[in-house]
Amino acid sequence: GQQxxxxxxxxxxxxxxxxxxxxxxxSIFNTWLWYKQDPGEGPVLLxxxxxxxxxxxxxxxxxxxxxxxxxxxxxxxxSIPSDVGIYFCAGTRETSGSRLTFGEGTQLTVNP
Amino acid sequence: DADVTQTPRNRITKTGKRIMLxxxxxxxxxxxxxxxxxxxxxxxxxxxxxxxxxxxxxxxxDGYSVSRQAQAKFSLSLExxxxxxxxxxxxxxxxxxxxxxxxxxxxxxLSIL
Numbered sequence: 222g223q224q225x226x227x228x229x230x231x232x233x234x235x236x237x238x239x240x241x242x243x244x245x246x247x248s249i250f251n252t253w254l255w256y257k258q259d260p261g262e263g264p265v266l267l268x269x270x271x272x273x274x275x276x277x278x279x280x281x282x283x284x285x286x287x288x289x290x291x292x293x294x295x296x297x298x299x300s301i302p303s304d305v306g307i308y309f310c311a312g313t314r315e316t317s318g319s320r321l322t323f324g325e326g327t328q329l330t331v332n333p
Numbered sequence: 334d335a336d337v338t339q340t341p342r343n344r345i346t347k348t349g350k351r352i353m354l355x356x357x358x359x360x361x362x363x364x365x366x367x368x369x370x371x372x373x374x375x376x377x378x379x380x381x382x383x384x385x386x387x388x389x390x391x392x393x394x395d396g397y398s399v400s401r402q403a404q405a406k407f408s409l410s411l412e413x414x415x416x417x418x419x420x421x422x423x424x425x426x427x428x429x430x431x432x433x434x435x436x437x438x439x440x441x442x443l444s445i446l
Contacts, residue, residue: 321435
């Protein structure tokens with residue numbers, strides 16, 4: 222079954238606001254990944270994290286690999302309308318090799 | 334041109350029909366994966382392959398089969414489709430040598446009536 226708990230499930234925000242979403246697990250993860258999915262397309266990688274405590278930015282996006290290796294968060298600053306989409310966390314566990322486990326996704330809506 | 338190409342992009346069919354979804358890649362990756370996406374459940378792994386002739390079951394393999402005909406091709410079959418297999422299906426690839434994250438195709442929307 223699902224190993225990652227992602228929250229919130231959905232967010233409705235105004236353009237310009239900051240956004241935060243996170244994933245937690247009862248298992249230890251070796252990598253944490255954040256993907257974005259636009260309608261009619263496959264998930265596209267935003268940020269990859271490989272070490273506990275790692276904090277990585279990609280433009281207005283910032284993500285962190287939790288110290289306990291059981292959680293990660295993604296922040297989006299100064300949101301714009303094209304940030305709309307579904308954001309997924311995913312990770313590889315110690316026993317899973319390259320197999321990914323996905324969170325349930327966060328549906329983000331940005332009102333102009 | 335897309336690196337990971339899925340065909341068809343959309344398919345509507347009837348219960349009991351045999352269906353094949355195709356995935357081809359030009360990235361030269363050795364590993365390929367098939368996922369299913371349902372609303373509110375994220376992506377769940379159906380089957381994966383680390384090389385030609387290597388086939389492994391994922392989280393939800395019942396009712397599905399796969400074939401890795403060549404390094405660049407990985408097909409997913411539904412031998413006798415049922416309505417609860419209606420979903421979005423994604424193929425992904427990764428390269429064991431570079432350890433880069435998986436790269437996804439644009440998906441196949443499958444509806445079974």
